Amino acid sequence: MWNALKATAEVGKHTSILDLFAQDPGRAEAFSLHALDLLFDYSKTQIDDTARNVLIDLAKAAGVEARREAMFTGEKINETEGRAVLHTALRNLDGDAVLVDGQDVMPGVLDTLVRMGALADEVRGSGFTDVVNIGIGGSDLGPAMAYRALAPYCDGPRCHFVSNVDAADIADTLRGCDPEKTLFIVASKTFTTIETMTNARTARAWLQDNGVSTDGRFFALSSNAEAAGDWGIPSTRVLGFEDWVGGRYSLWGPIGLSLMIAIGPDGFKAFLRGGQSMDRHFRAAALHENMPVLLALVGLWHNQGLGQTTRAVLPYDNRLSRLPAYLQQLEMESNGKSVAMDGTAVPVHTGPVVWGEPGTNGQHAFYQLIHQGTRVVPCEFMVAAEGHEADLRHHHDLLIANCLAQSEALMRGRSLDEARAIMAAKGLTGDELDRQARHRVFPGNRPSTTLMMPKLTPEVLGQIIALYEHRVFVEGVILGINSFDQWGVELGKELATSLGPLVSGDVPAGDKDASTQALLGYVKRYS
16 A cells, blocks of 8 residues: 555655646645635645545545544544544534434533533633643643633633643742632543642642632543542532543543633634534545645655655744644654554554744744755644734734745755855855855755634634644554554553652662662652
């Protein structure tokens, strides 16, 4: 299955992107796709008609369409855990039946959404000024990212997000809060996550130390209502979710409570509606007209085809500053696997290393490597046509100009002759001219995509997140892996549990390796 891609990519790596535009005046339109409110432009890549056809054939051969339908209809496609994968049901606002083991899950989903709305309205009208969401991983990254992204729509209490077990995280957060006016959300599916529960106990102690009753100050987002009750949170303030919703896909349900409190139930429903509209596009559109599929295929072309193993996510929107980290978890936890569904080794590299920063900040940090470094880094630009600050339109115009300039510069580059002309204009001659010119050469022919939107609204953000979720799904299907488990996070957690008593000095560290023993010894000298 991979041989055709590798053969085509071998030709593609020597293809000039500028030549592709010269050969086809309609390339920009032919290699762009409009869907819903979004425009996806992948014309500044080395993908041509032949490569695109090979990639679509790859998706067909992997059974993407059948697997897609299996996901939406509640089949247990998370085979290693025996679970359905139905985060899409959380944004199925119209309530069409979705069956798991013959039972329609939508009545429960919609009932939970109503309960979330009632609790959000209660908090928004209660006089609380601050809400602290305590969670980690998917219980933190999603709501923290979306809260910042939708700042212009936030008219409720201020929201804060505590995730790290490092005491600095919660201490710095609580320092700016009034105990009398602060509410806490404890987000843990099992209600046993060590980082989350440690922070929750610290939050409870903070209230008690300040003479504030903990009654009515905590919500639990958990499937373990019994454990939450034992902790002191009544069932009326517990919102649960099913095992067919993975943590990194859980923003659409109870994990999104902090976002709903911030932007209101109507704003949250607009966010869900955006995700639902992308679900419908993904489920119905043909592969060659399907935005999540094409986004996935471009990623496979660069990673598995051309061997470009990292991916820079570059949103030109400061409010999307946490999106790269969110997508980092979404993609690397989902597709960072080495074993196929059947238990055999995957024959190709799997997920890319995902990273990034918002523009224009990144231009003054790592773009040097992207433009002139020895590694090719495919870049995914993102920008809105309109900002929220109408009286500062000139700022946004500069932002867009920088975004478009970077993708053009990556493609176009600068030749040695052009660099020599620049140095000659500065008065340099001879060997010094040549030496200085070589430092100013840009190789160009470096790929990028651009995702454009009219304006970053709750509905548009929903479209973007669902787009990337489905992209991850498509890549996982083609790679033949399970994108919905995460066994790779388990071993470190297990070892951390055993290391706890060693760090505190309660037991000897004789069974640990020499390096770990030496590091423990250093800690003990200062503790």
